[in-house]
Amino acid sequence: MKLKCLLILFLGTLMLNAQQTIQPKITARVDTTDIQKKQVYQLYTNYLNSNIDSIYNNPYFKETNWKPELGTKDRSIFFLVDLPDDQTFLKSYPPKILQLDKIEEGRYQIKTLFDASGVPEQYQQFVPAAITKLYAVEQPDGSFLLENILEYDTQKWQHEQVGFINYVVSPFVTFDKTQAKEAVKFCKELAKEFGLGKVPEFNYYIANGSDEMQALLNFEYLMSYHTGLTDVFGRKLFTSYKSPFYKHELVHMLFPVKGLRPAIINEGFATWLGGPKQGIGYEESLLALSKQFQENRPLSLNEILNYEYKNKLDNNVLYVTGATICKLTYESYGTEGIWALLNSTPENYQQLLAKMNNQSFEEFSQYVLQYITDYAK
Structure with missing residues (x-):
């Protein structure tokens, strides 16, 4: 980088x-x-x-x-x-x-x-x-x-309607309807927990790997690669994981960003509820990060926020740290606290966290880092 x-x-x-x-x-x-x-x-x-x-x-x-x-x-x-x-x-x-x-x-x-x-x-x-x-x-x-490219190149893909999700499936992928029903159930449970009301319909594109997914975004080749993307306003979710139940991106679809939400909160929230990537949950990722911190812990949260402390091939450090902030907030303040975080901005979220926890942001940051470090002990 x-x-x-x-x-x-x-x-x-x-x-x-x-x-x-x-x-x-x-x-x-x-x-x-x-x-x-x-x-x-x-x-x-x-x-x-x-x-x-x-x-x-x-x-x-x-x-x-x-x-x-x-x-x-x-x-x-x-x-x-x-x-x-x-x-x-x-x-x-x-x-x-x-x-x-x-x-x-x-x-x-x-x-x-x-x-x-x-x-x-x-x-x-x-x-x-x-x-x-x-x-x-x-x-x-x-x-x-x-x-x-999207509409023309997917017109012959398999189309499956499951609840409010319209699946558009690559011909190289076998569609798992049981998992699709679990995805609808997951969305309904989150909607009930956080008072979202009825979930509007959206398209869910299942590609056969990253190259095919990026082709749907008009790329024959792209230097970087992506495994998931959610276009909330266009009501479109894309995944390269061949799965109809990608929790992380489903959370993004259900909780759209209004204005500018801090990346650590936006991705942290999706990681807390859906894991950082397909097939890996928050608790498993927290355990791995805890062991990593025990060997080499960042001195401050700013090192994570500025990508000075990060993994080479993924964003799990930022995502799991943000998820931990969301978890601690939920345990203290419930859904009301979560909504306060989701509605915060890059300019005010640190002051918000300091106020909610009755300490300076630096003190709260050290508490979060220590919580993560101690998790695997």
Whole structure:
């Protein structure tokens, strides 16, 4: 992560003049002498120059029933643009269209490589950033609009309705209806415990591994990988675990973030009720972290909050520490205390915890760290 941050700084300093027009390069496979392909190429070029990381009704992109709370129309942008703005990103990782192919009448696929050149040896592990795939679909007037992969590529997947969950299942995954019923039961119990009322319907996409899941988000390749994602406002849950009962993401679906919820609270709450990842519960993870702390404990909670103390391949330290904060809060204040945490912000949650526990935040932090350390004794 530190090397990646340095890479971002390195690329950013090279691209101070990033306001120039983005003109994607093409491979020899892309034939822009074809009239429609040239039309699609121009559409995509216009799109890349349209502030793609801004949340607005982008005129080059088709998305039915779009509204601002859904974020950018292009599902890949949230993961793709990790530099200060889209123009800096696109200048740092110049887009190159690998393929622009007609796959059926009125529908083209666009595969684009986002790569960086002249990168020092120590940063080579972070390039290329991604290969994306979008569709360009002909409209009744002969024009084209870009489209996400999700709906078209899952139209032949298995669809199973279980209660309020509409499962969309990869053809490479065997659907477990018994586990799906357990997922509905889990959601109903949480809704009753926390006074959520009736759970609205949502789609639950079960992919065959991380690559297939990320393909649903418009990625043919992404440097990082993801095992679960919840789009609360779009009512969509994605998992690569092949399971219809992913507790952690189900908790995120039931308890949407209003405004900016602190990451340690948001992920901690989902970990307390659903474990940090599929098949591993909070208690098991707490036991493992306790043993880790006994060998090498962080000096303060700030080391965890700032990712100075973390595991190399997962976020379990932050997640389980946050879960412990939620557990202790629930034991003292019940659901009322939990809702206070869930409605807190990055600016006020430390003051809230200090007030609730009648001590300074640093004193409370040391208590939490000691609680975790002692758990396995």
